[in-house]
Amino acid sequence: MISNSLPQSLIDNPLLSQWIAFDEPGRVRVGSGRVEIGQGIVTALAQIAAEELDVTFGQVNLVSGQTDFSPNEGFTSGSYSIAIGGASIRLVCAEVRSLFLERAAEKLGCKANELSIEDGRFFRAGKDTGMDYWAIAGDVALDRRASGTAPTKLPSSYRVVGKNIPRVDLPAKVAGAAFIHDIVAENVLHARVLRQPWRGARLVALDESAVRKAAKAPIEILREGNFVAFMADAEINVMRAAEAARSVARWEGGEPLPDNAGTPDWLKAQVARDRTVETGLKGRTEGKVFSARYSRPFLTYGSIGTACALAQFQDGALKVWSHTQGPAVVREWLARALSLKASQVSVFHRQGAGAYGHNTADDAAFDASFIALRHPGRTVRVQWSREDEFSGAPLSTAMAIELRAVLDHDNKPADWTIEIWSPPHAQRPGYNGNSNFAGAEALPNAPPLNEVGDVPDERGGGATRNAYAIYDLPRHRLIHHMLPKVPLRTSSLRGLGAWANVFAIESFMDELAERAGEDPVTYRLSLLSDPRPRRVVETVAQMSGWFESKTLGEGRAHGFGFARYKNIAAFAAVVVEIEVDEEICLKRVWCAADAGLVITPDGARNQIEGGIIMGASFAMKEQIRFKDGRIAAAGWDDYPILRFSEVPEIDIRLIDAPNEAALGLGETSVGPTCAAIGNAVARALGKRIRDMPLTRERIMTTLLAE
Amino acid sequence: MSKGCDLVVNGRSVHVDADEATPLLAVLRDELNLRGTRFGCGTEQCGTCMVLIDGVPDFACTRTVESAAGKSVTTIEGLACNGALHPLQQAFLDEQAGQCGYCLSGILISAAALLERNKRPSRAEIVEALDKHLCRCGMHNRVIRAVQRASAAMAGAAA
Ligand code: FES
Ligand code: FES
Numbered sequence: 073m074i075s076n077s078l079p080q081s082l083i084d085n086p087l088l089s090q091w092i093a094f095d096e097p098g099r100v101r102v103g104s105g106r107v108e109i110g111q112g113i114v115t116a117l118a119q120i121a122a123e124e125l126d127v128t129f130g131q132v133n134l135v136s137g138q139t140d141f142s143p144n145e146g147f148t149s150g151s152y153s154i155a156i157g158g159a160s161i162r163l164v165c166a167e168v169r170s171l172f173l174e175r176a177a178e179k180l181g182c183k184a185n186e187l188s189i190e191d192g193r194f195f196r197a198g199k200d201t202g203m204d205y206w207a208i209a210g211d212v213a214l215d216r217r218a219s220g221t222a223p224t225k226l227p228s229s230y231r232v233v234g235k236n237i238p239r240v241d242l243p244a245k246v247a248g249a250a251f252i253h254d255i256v257a258e259n260v261l262h263a264r265v266l267r268q269p270w271r272g273a274r275l276v277a278l279d280e281s282a283v284r285k286a287a288k289a290p291i292e293i294l295r296e297g298n299f300v301a302f303m304a305d306a307e308i309n310v311m312r313a314a315e316a317a318r319s320v321a322r323w324e325g326g327e328p329l330p331d332n333a334g335t336p337d338w339l340k341a342q343v344a345r346d347r348t349v350e351t352g353l354k355g356r357t358e359g360k361v362f363s364a365r366y367s368r369p370f371l372t373y374g375s376i377g378t379a380c381a382l383a384q385f386q387d388g389a390l391k392v393w394s395h396t397q398g399p400a401v402v403r404e405w406l407a408r409a410l411s412l413k414a415s416q417v418s419v420f421h422r423q424g425a426g427a428y429g430h431n432t433a434d435d436a437a438f439d440a441s442f443i444a445l446r447h448p449g450r451t452v453r454v455q456w457s458r459e460d461e462f463s464g465a466p467l468s469t470a471m472a473i474e475l476r477a478v479l480d481h482d483n484k485p486a487d488w489t490i491e492i493w494s495p496p497h498a499q500r501p502g503y504n505g506n507s508n509f510a511g512a513e514a515l516p517n518a519p520p521l522n523e524v525g526d527v528p529d530e531r532g533g534g535a536t537r538n539a540y541a542i543y544d545l546p547r548h549r550l551i552h553h554m555l556p557k558v559p560l561r562t563s564s565l566r567g568l569g570a571w572a573n574v575f576a577i578e579s580f581m582d583e584l585a586e587r588a589g590e591d592p593v594t595y596r597l598s599l600l601s602d603p604r605p606r607r608v609v610e611t612v613a614q615m616s617g618w619f620e621s622k623t624l625g626e627g628r629a630h631g632f633g634f635a636r637y638k639n640i641a642a643f644a645a646v647v648v649e650i651e652v653d654e655e656i657c658l659k660r661v662w663c664a665a666d667a668g669l670v671i672t673p674d675g676a677r678n679q680i681e682g683g684i685i686m687g688a689s690f691a692m693k694e695q696i697r698f699k700d701g702r703i704a705a706a707g708w709d710d711y712p713i714l715r716f717s718e719v720p721e722i723d724i725r726l727i728d729a730p731n732e733a734a735l736g737l738g739e740t741s742v743g744p745t746c747a748a749i750g751n752a753v754a755r756a757l758g759k760r761i762r763d764m765p766l767t768r769e770r771i772m773t774t775l776l777a778e
Numbered sequence: 779m780s781k782g783c784d785l786v787v788n789g790r791s792v793h794v795d796a797d798e799a800t801p802l803l804a805v806l807r808d809e810l811n812l813r814g815t816r817f818g819c820g821t822e823q824c825g826t827c828m829v830l831i832d833g834v835p836d837f838a839c840t841r842t843v844e845s846a847a848g849k850s851v852t853t854i855e856g857l858a859c860n861g862a863l864h865p866l867q868q869a870f871l872d873e874q875a876g877q878c879g880y881c882l883s884g885i886l887i888s889a890a891a892l893l894e895r896n897k898r899p900s901r902a903e904i905v906e907a908l909d910k911h912l913c914r915c916g917m918h919n920r921v922i923r924a925v926q927r928a929s930a931a932m933a934g935a936a937a
Contacts, residue, residue: 112877238874245879246867246886248814248855256811288797308796308804311820376818376826376914377880426878426915458819674874678920682877685916708823708912716909719918 078220081105081160085143086217088171091164092121094209098192099133100125102161105145105400107137107421108241112675115239119671120158123225123232124165126189127205137399137421144400158671158734167222168214175212176203227669227730234730236674241423252395252422253380257451262307264314265439265454266300267464268514269702271559272326274298279320286316294446297516301443307455314457327559328701334370334470336763339493344553349529352547359486363476364583366576368764370696371468372705373565374713377425378456379432383440385448390417394437395424398500402434405501406441409512417441428686429565430466430500432456438509462705464510467696468565469495469558471535473576483588484599490539490577491551495558496526497534497568508561523556527568532638538570538743541577542636543599567637567739571687574635574743575750575764582632582751583760592632592751593618604666608643609634611664611725616647627652628659631752633744642667642737646684646744648720650752655768656692658720658749663741665724668732677724680741684722687745689714695765783847787812788856798844803827805843806853814854814883818912825911828884829853835888854883857890865935866890869928870921877915885911889925897936898929 085091085105093101102121108114118132125132135141143160169189176194177184180201188195194203227234244250266278275298283302284291289309294301300321302313332338382393390412396402399419407414424433436454444452456464471494478487499508504524512518526534533539536552585595593613600606613619618630629652634645644665651657661684670676693712697704705711746764754760759774782795787810796805801820806812806829818826820839827839830852857864863871866889876882885908892899892907899907904925913921 236874238871239876242871242874242876242879245876246854246870246882247858247863248812248883250814250879251816253816254807254813256813288799306804307808308800374914375880376824376878376912377816378818423878425880428914455817458821458823678874678877678917681919682916685918686914707819707821713912713914714916715912716905716918716922719916722919 078163078218079159081143081145082163082218082220084145087215088164088168088218089214090143091161092168092214094205096133097206099131100127100192100205101133101135102165103142104134104136104161105143107397107399108423112239112672112678114241115237116671116675117158117161118240119232119235119237120161121165123230124162125169125192127192129232129237131192139399139403139419142399146398146401162224163220163222164218166224167218167220170222171212172205172208175208176201179203179208233671234669234673236672239675250423251377252382252393252424253377253455255382255393255422257382257453259450260305261303261443261447261450261452262305262310263301263303263439263443263452263454264310264457265511266314266317266321267460267510268298268326269323269463270326270328271513273323273328274325275300275321276324277322278317282320283313283317287313294443297518298514299442299511301439303443307453311457318459329560329698331698333698334696336365336367336472336493339470339472339555342495342555343557344493344555347552347554349550349552350548352545354547358478360479361476362479362584362587363474364580364762365472365474366572366579366762367472368470368572368575370470371565371690371694372462372465372696372711373427373429373431373468374711375425375427375431375461378458378461379436380424380453380455381433381436381440382451382453383437383444384451385444388416390441390444392417392419392437392441393422394419395422395427395433396437397427397430397433401501402437405507405509406438409438409507409509410441410445429468430563432461432465432510434501435464435510438507438511442511459706462707462711463703466499466561466563469497469560469562471569471572473572475576475580477580477584479584483584485545485584487547488541488545489549489551490541490573491553492535492539492569492573493553493555494535494569495555495560495562496524497537497562497564498527499524499561499563510561525556526554533569534564535569537568537638538573538577538635540639542605542634542639543581543596544601545599566683566686567742570635570637570739571690571743571746572764574633575691575746578633578635578744578747579750579754579760579762582754591619596634605634605636605643608645608664608666608727611727612645612647612662615664615723615725616662618647624649627756629752629755631748631750631755633747633751635740635743637736637740637743642735642740644680644740644744646741646748648745648748648752650749650756652753652756652771654771656749656753656766656771658688658692658718661720661722661745663722663724663744664727665737665740666727666729667735667737667740668729669734670726671734673726676726676737679738680724681722683739683741684745685714685719687742688720688749690742691746691749691764691766693765693767783843785843785846785848786850788852794843796843798842800843801839802829802841802843802846802851803838806838806851812853812855816880816883818880825884825888826881828887828911830887830891833891833894835891852887854886857886864890865931866893866925866928869924869931873920873924873927875917875920875924877917881911881913881917885913885921889928892925893929893932897933899925901926
């Protein structure tokens, strides 16, 4: 059911006028705190607004992420945008439509239910009344609280939602300038910042004359504590300066990382905060026990563009242009970190390259703002280098996961334990009472860092996201070792802990099925009583010919993986076909997904396909390594991701469920893809690799360990 | 001091003042204000900066402006003809081949060069031509379909 209870965004921004205005003839301005990060959200939200208001798609002006005009919706993350941001817009627009109809009826001396709206014009008995939204906008007060009670459209009557509307942002992107990096500003001062190589590192020497020489033009150097910035009128000169500074700067102190950071042994040796959550009936705890340990390394989000921000300080007001995922939150924390009042700061969202989590956009916003305060009147522009993107960005954390099952007579799990070792998956601005801006940490008198916590289970969990297996398990135990003292900004990347947990759980399911001598899909179905997930599993099995093609020949195999993202969002089941010799070649992927009501089917497929490719990249290739205390990656050669020549053909089927609520789907295919690859490799090699990534190195070691 | 360089950009002769060691990318973006060519890595590892130099795709991040002197440079802004989108640009829109879109201008340049020398490329040939381009959003299959669609459209138009 599509529920009408008030979503969080509407509780936080209760006035209709915070969401909507009719201040431009023929156009309705709808605000959203959600921002475009390449997922097509601006298009999808405008579709919802057009649907409920009975205006055309083109009449909606969706204003996203401008703190002066848009509601505060925190961060665009966790597949919440449609589920919560979209639900708010649906309720607001439905209510506004009702209010306008009542007002129009009063003026026309008829009943509201005699009127209908088309393209924003009001009709009575099929005849244009000459009235439209804009004509009576002055008579309808929108400074009132949303009640959430106005009737919304029935999905069966949708005209705009569910249609493939071309993305509004794409035409500019295939033609030329389109991103924050491309803004042409007056009176620009270009800046680059030297980053600390590890947390708390102290700058003990910097040969400034070498840096100035390398810049090949006069530059200004700003030094405050360990924050060092280079400034000039042309970007090329500060690029050269920063590059030279990286190689001549000498650092001491702080908390350099050991080379084995991220391995299961290292994780288990860290300070931990432990908790146990037990559910289900106390049942059999003795019997055949099976257990296995899985892991994933540190990863980076790896946006193709680097971070960029512009800031201008004039007459006590700071204006910031940023590709942040949380304009309103960043505004608040910029103000705090810079000792300004929030009312002095405005943040304007502009698009950057795809963000798949907590990237460096917020850090760049701080860099630019900090420098702007010291150069009033100038527009300070900061862009990060590729090296800094790798070495200075928040990391997606390594995890170790152990699964243990006590099996009953028919080899089904009677008692199930998942034990997780992981630093937190959330250190966005404000998360632990710290700004968490990289630049702010480098300043003299930087506020002490508070101990970090992970995302609570009620909000989807961080390390525990998808830790609860979706199967019928009579007794479940979660042991969570949260590691709060790891000296890294571990933060959110697409799916947080979900895909590692899904990799572990789904690998374990295959291992249990093998012990039971059953087909992995059949075994799972015997533990899935709910018809909705069963349908997803059965659909992908049918698409891929799972039951018809058990053996594919030497070194080739199918693998299966399934999950419901966050246990409350969209379901996705994936089958992959691979061929392995020294390396894995991913040949084909099939995916069935149930995301409830789908606003933009083509956009949904696009997201699912992107998630499959990213999941394959995570599972097969990606890993951050450490050397000399710091992250040992300067470019893509050190951190390969899946390329054109490695991308498989992909078949996606969206299961039609228009009467179910829209479920977040941006992250749903990642975990099942990782798991399906792991399972296919195990079937092809006859030996299982339980540590991601499944690289050539690991395959060789596994094969040689025979 | 250097006297700058002369080159032809998108069919227009220009004189640029930057010192000759300046990357072509910086000159295109900052001096000529052609901002569709993007910085991604600066080390020939991602392809976002791809331009055509005398018709051949090359990395503007590492080519110096001096090395392009006297040559003809085509950027994404030069693909459209008389205000009409290049068939590739149209095909990318028709296939909705993009998420964040940051990689697209570089990919379009390489794809344009491919279709220039091979009117009906196979999937494998498209993959080979685009393999130096990274796309983190996972748009590869859509991009391949878009190139195939453009190739079909161009063949249809020529017939
Ligand atoms: S910016 Fe030139 S290849 Fe990456
Ligand atoms: S569409 Fe985002 S990098 Fe390709």
